[in-house]
Amino acid sequence: MALADGLHANVAALRQSAQNASSGVGLLQTADGALSQVTNLLNRAVTLATEAANGTLNSSQVSSANQEYQNILTEIGNIGSTTNFNGNSVFSATATNVFVSDGTASGATTFSETIGALTTASVGTSSAGAGVDFTAVGVATLSSGMAQNVLTSLTTAIQDVAYQRGTIGANINQLNAASNVASAESVNLTSAENNVRATNYGQATSDMAKFKVLSQTGIAALSQANPVQQDVLKLLQ
Template sequence: MHIGASGLNPSLTTSIQSTAEKIASGKAVNKASDNPAAIQILQQFNSQIQGESAAFRNVIDGISALQTAQGGLSQVTDSLQQLRELGIQAGNGTLNSSDRDTLQAQADQLIEGIKDSLNGSTFNDRSLLNNADDIQTQTGSEADQQQSLSSFDLLTEFEDVGLFNLDFSLDKINDTLTNIDKALDITQRVNSAFGAEQNRLGSTANTLSNSILNQSSSRSQIEDADYAELISLMTKQQLNRDVEIAMLGQANANRSQVLQLLKT
């Protein structure tokens, strides 16, 4: 180590500044010069964690969309069960025309309610009950990590099975009950699909959460500062600086003495 009379060793000053920066930031690596290899690894961790965090939010939104659709589907199923009950009542041959008109009016109201539920069950203006196109969701940090949320055009499917043209006349009750049962079969199929997709997304969310946690822990092991080690290092560096200052002071004093002797 060379110590000149002109000043302190610049490398020691730089080391002290670097150690102080690490203590202040709580990070062992603040810039590329601290540890070039570690910086590259940290950048990879950061990219992966950020990507998976965004994917995790996508998955949670997907689960919320499915839950919204299932809530609307539950309302539709309840209305279909009420329609079926009305249909069975309409099969009573002792009803007069006024009674049958009342049942028909109640059924028409339930059908309008079903349409409202299908049109109103949306998440962020997207519907899984009144939309024929599946929704793609990015569920990972890589380009090919996607899952589809199944969408169903239930208005069309219900129309196809005659749900919106129910006739509660006594001679039409068999057809009416058959059409309602077909609609109930549709809701069971759709509900099963939503349940399976929600389970799959739930599993994906758990996988992403564990991956983010593990990678964050690994990143911390590289990035986080060891305060005890840094404080010990700072103490040694400051001691070396004090020694340098003392030696520099002595060197300057000796130089002054030599100059004084030369003048005499």
């Protein structure tokens, strides 16, 4: 019972750990989906900046391009502030710990998943840290004179978002692997627990047949012994 109950505790921890890892994957996939939309918006902004850099546009047309550009920056900020998972902000730049364990101290692992902030002042993350700041002078407004600067910043931002999504993808793979390992170990330990608790029907059937034969043999011996005793008593009389 001590062995079986210990295995059962391990199985309970592993099953929940697999669910923990799956929830972590859900968080990361939510972030990745939001960032894919950010990439789409940035690509549209690249088109606008390239268009505004062309000298054939008049001031009114450049102004219209800038209006859409401002809407794009606003929407990127909205995505960063409103995207959430289970009521928690996704782009919080704070670590989310995903706990995986088999119920023992030596079998516990904590995965720290950090998704960078997403605002108009920080779009994407790079190996050096924060993303591109579109509130900075020279890129906050799209004009014919600054269109090339904006275009350069947009290209950098797209690269930074791609880097961030690559990191998220790697973390998703890691958590999926942890979930799969926990699930497989849970199945194996459940089988081991059943081997301890469950009846060995092959052995039990064999023992039942053996004991049935022994019982019948004993009864037959007793039935033969009773007449002999009676004959002995008759001789004594």
